[in-house]
Amino acid sequence: AQSVAQPEDQVNVAEGNPLTVKCTYSVSGNPYLFWYVQYPNRGLQFLLKYITGDNLVKGSYGFEAEFNKSQTSFHLKKPSALVSDSALYFCAVRDLYNFNKFYFGSGTKLNVKP
């Protein structure tokens, strides 16, 4: 079965410092991986995706993610955190056989302190 895991419920970082939000995946083939962000009282917003090609994917709001096949990871990163980045972040993977079914992680709450 395909799945993603987000091992940290919460990540705390100071404004201006780099941030990393971790995601590992369990997929038998080549995964399609996604990151979404959820602000309070708002729907999930797409940040970036990895389908194929360059392992470093750049997305919205200065975020990027690195696909690492050997470590089965797809960590979300940003070189310099902003207070406004504080939100709930979800990693997701597409089902290998049913292209319209997606599995989401449990989410990581990012707190960026001034």
Add this chain to the structure above:
Amino acid sequence: DTGVSQNPRHKITKRGQNVTFRCDPISEHNRLYWYRQTLGQGPEFLTYFQNEAQLEKSRLLSDRFSAERPKGSFSTLEIQRTEQGDSAMYLCASSSGTGRYEQYFGPGTRLTVT
């Protein structure tokens, strides 16, 4: 692009009552998804439509749940004989397909069953 809208935003109902939620996707998107999200968890896939056809339905969806997408535009999700365990946020998302797998989410409908 006015985004995905969902109505109502909040619904409080008594156990045993029926409720219906509506989702209006982005107009040019032919794919529509329903998810359920409970506190501390990521979205769980419920069902998927391509145009008006319901192509996938999760085992999470009991017989009390039904979804429709007449004419391939808006969609409704109905829960009959609600139970307290149905209390959750119900999210709708749409996508354009054609190789673009990212989804655009609505703000959700929060259901509370008393």
